[in-house]
Amino acid sequence: MSNAASRLCDEARPGQILISPRVLMGVEDAITVEPAGEFALKGIRRALAAYNVVAATRVVDAPMVARGGRKPDGSQVQSDRC
Numbered sequence: 001m002s003n004a005a006s007r008l009c010d011e012a013r014p015g016q017i018l019i020s021p022r023v024l025m026g027v028e029d030a031i032t033v034e035p036a037g038e039f040a041l042k043g044i045r046r047a048l049a050a051y052n053v054v055a056a057t058r059v060v061d062a063p064m065v066a067r068g069g070r071k072p073d074g075s076q077v078q079s080d081r082c
Helices: 002-011 021-027
Strands: 031-039 048-056
Antiparallel strands (some): 031 048
16 A cells, blocks of 8 residues: 555545545544545556645654654654655
């Protein structure tokens, strides 16, 4: 799914976070989302439904994500994308 995440990142507007249904299943109790529609993404056969993250509703203890996550000391991971 990292390919899908990268493709959704490319589709997102500045400041927007788009996630796939698979990611939503893992964090649905910690965020508020709104449907963002379906996207035809390069390298993915079928259109993929995406969700726009509107707000975090609680902090979860989860491993750092590859892009936009936080380091163990709490500082922001820097990325040139998304």
